[in-house]
Amino acid sequence: MSDFICTQCGFTWDEYRSRGLLGCPHCYASLGEALLADVAWLHGALAFAQPETAGAAADPGPGAGAALRPDPESLARWREQISEAVRAENYEEAARLNRLILGQTPQRPGLGFA
Amino acid sequence: MDSPDSPDPALPDRTPSDLALASAPLAWQGNTDVSPGPVILTRTLTYRNFAGFPFIASAPPTVCARIAEKALARIAAGSGGDTVRRLADCPARVIRMLRERELLPQRAVVFPGKKDFKYLAAAASGAHWTLVNEVEHMTFGSVRRGLPDPETLPAAHPSLELDGDAAPWSRSQRYGFLASDPSRIGPGVGVEALLHLPALALSRQLPHARNYLAACGVAWLPHSHPLPAPSAPAGPARDRSASVADAALFRLRTRGGLGSDFREVHRAFALSLQPVLRLERETRERCAQHYRKRLEERLGLSFRVLSEATTLTYAEMSGAASLVRMGACLGLRDPQIAGILEELLVIASSGHLAVTSGRDLAKEEEDFARANVVRLSLLNHSGEVG
Numbered sequence: 001m002s003d004f005i006c007t008q009c010g011f012t013w014d015e016y017r018s019r020g021l022l023g024c025p026h027c028y029a030s031l032g033e034a035l036l037a038d039v040a041w042l043h044g045a046l047a048f049a050q051p052e053t054a055g056a057a058a059d060p061g062p063g064a065g066a067a068l069r070p071d072p073e074s075l076a077r078w079r080e081q082i083s084e085a086v087r088a089e090n091y092e093e094a095a096r097l098n099r100l101i102l103g104q105t106p107q108r109p110g111l112g113f114a
Numbered sequence: 115m116d117s118p119d120s121p122d123p124a125l126p127d128r129t130p131s132d133l134a135l136a137s138a139p140l141a142w143q144g145n146t147d148v149s150p151g152p153v154i155l156t157r158t159l160t161y162r163n164f165a166g167f168p169f170i171a172s173a174p175p176t177v178c179a180r181i182a183e184k185a186l187a188r189i190a191a192g193s194g195g196d197t198v199r200r201l202a203d204c205p206a207r208v209i210r211m212l213r214e215r216e217l218l219p220q221r222a223v224v225f226p227g228k229k230d231f232k233y234l235a236a237a238a239s240g241a242h243w244t245l246v247n248e249v250e251h252m253t254f255g256s257v258r259r260g261l262p263d264p265e266t267l268p269a270a271h272p273s274l275e276l277d278g279d280a281a282p283w284s285r286s287q288r289y290g291f292l293a294s295d296p297s298r299i300g301p302g303v304g305v306e307a308l309l310h311l312p313a314l315a316l317s318r319q320l321p322h323a324r325n326y327l328a329a330c331g332v333a334w335l336p337h338s339h340p341l342p343a344p345s346a347p348a349g350p351a352r353d354r355s356a357s358v359a360d361a362a363l364f365r366l367r368t369r370g371g372l373g374s375d376f377r378e379v380h381r382a383f384a385l386s387l388q389p390v391l392r393l394e395r396e397t398r399e400r401c402a403q404h405y406r407k408r409l410e411e412r413l414g415l416s417f418r419v420l421s422e423a424t425t426l427t428y429a430e431m432s433g434a435a436s437l438v439r440m441g442a443c444l445g446l447r448d449p450q451i452a453g454i455l456e457e458l459l460v461i462a463s464s465g466h467l468a469v470t471s472g473r474d475l476a477k478e479e480e481d482f483a484r485a486n487v488v489r490l491s492l493l494n495h496s497g498e499v500g
Contacts, residue, residue, distance in 0.1 A: 009172040021223075021249065021294045023172030025163070025284045028292060035296065039289075042297040043370030044331060082389045086326045095329035098386055
């Protein structure tokens with residue numbers, strides 16, 4: 001990837017790596033897959049419109065609504081569990097519970113960051 | 115656009131004096147309904163870049179000038195009352211003052227040869243502002259007291275309401291709004307909160323909170339005031355580290371929001387903070403229950419430092435103010451004093467003192483001026499002194 005040069009603005013991969021900034025909108029298309037690891041690390045998601053979320057909204061299926069909007073009892077329980085996890089210094093578990101409360105997918109395999 | 119040395123015709127001739135801005139009330143202190151808690155203020159930033167232009171990182175100066183013209187025209191068409199400043203024209207002390215007022219980022223990103231095209235347009239109240247060519251073409255910001263409920267937040271900055279999300283912005287199907295900094299793509303929104311966590315600092319639980327927030331994807335940064343005047347001699351190394359530890363002020367910032375919308379980014383951020391805020395409140399209560407006498411002694415001592423000292427470094431002031439503010443939040447002092455101390459953390463900073471004095475101050479002068487400002491503010495709050 002070190003020989004990447006954007007055809008629109010002339011930005012190089014090394015410039016991106018040194019400053020963490022891209023040169024133009026076209027850099028996103030030019031970099032393509034190489035940028036995905038950074039996007040996943042920064043956002044915990046790979047695309048603006050998540051197809052699985054859109055699908056779930058159109059056709060929730062049995063139990064899907066409950067997963068997206070947890071009931072108040074679960075919320076209270078998870079919040080307590082977060083506090084306990086923080087006290088026990090189990091931060092990954094606390095973050096997982098936090099994602100449950102947010103109604104997001106608990107784990108996104110391979111992204112390596114919450 | 116004219117050369118940087120000539121007056122900029124694009125700027126309206128209504129820039130108020132720096133002194134007026136330095137003595138204006140702080141934007142986030144307007145809402146007195148919010149009781150003093152661990153969250154002092156929340157900033158919302160919306161990042162946008164014009165379609166058809168490169169980002170500032172790669173744009174040549176001529177293109178930066180065109181982007182600035184386009185952005186300024188948009189600002190003029192939107193919220194007409196905004197005061198526009200070209201940042202290259204502002205003395206360093208004014209830049210520090212703007213930063214202390216949360217109108218500029220804590221650290222500027224430098225693009226050699228493009229400094230002349232950075233502008234700040236701020237509402238008179240300072241509650242919302244627009245930055246031009248600071249990494250992104252336009253950064254729309256607003257600041258509020260405490261941690262606002264995401265449901266009550268307006269979805270956009272006044273200038274963005276001109277054309278909603280439609281128009282001239284660079285965006286893609288996959289990544290949403292595009293930005294030079296890839297952490298800002300998606301909804302193009304960032305949220306940042308200034309937290310005061312003295313109980314966690316006293317009980318040495320800050321690493322717990324920091325590790326949990328890192329696992330949640332929230333960035334944790336020490337509050338970086340005071341920014342020293344360029345002319346001031348470098349102080350001892352302890353001055354800065356003591357400021358961070360004793361003041362117990364921290365900035366928390368979202369890292370990304372791809373896959374979310376404006377409200378979801380806010381909601382996720384607020385939710386991630388809740389365990390930390392709960393832990394801080396519980397620790398404060400425990401501290402007040404079990405160590406009340408010692409706390410009151412330290413609080414009294416800190417208050418005397420603030421109200422009687424003839425010279426105060428920023429580290430001394432913020433350390434003492436931290437304890438007194440915690441006492442105010444616990445009901446050991448008048449709760450109103452919390453707001454006064456929050457204000458002092460800004461108006462007794464290096465940039466504000468230099469602007470109100472009309473020149474950069476030597477360190478000794480600055481410490482003397484700071485002690486005067488603090489003493490007078492507390493004297494005006496008649497119930498606390500005398």
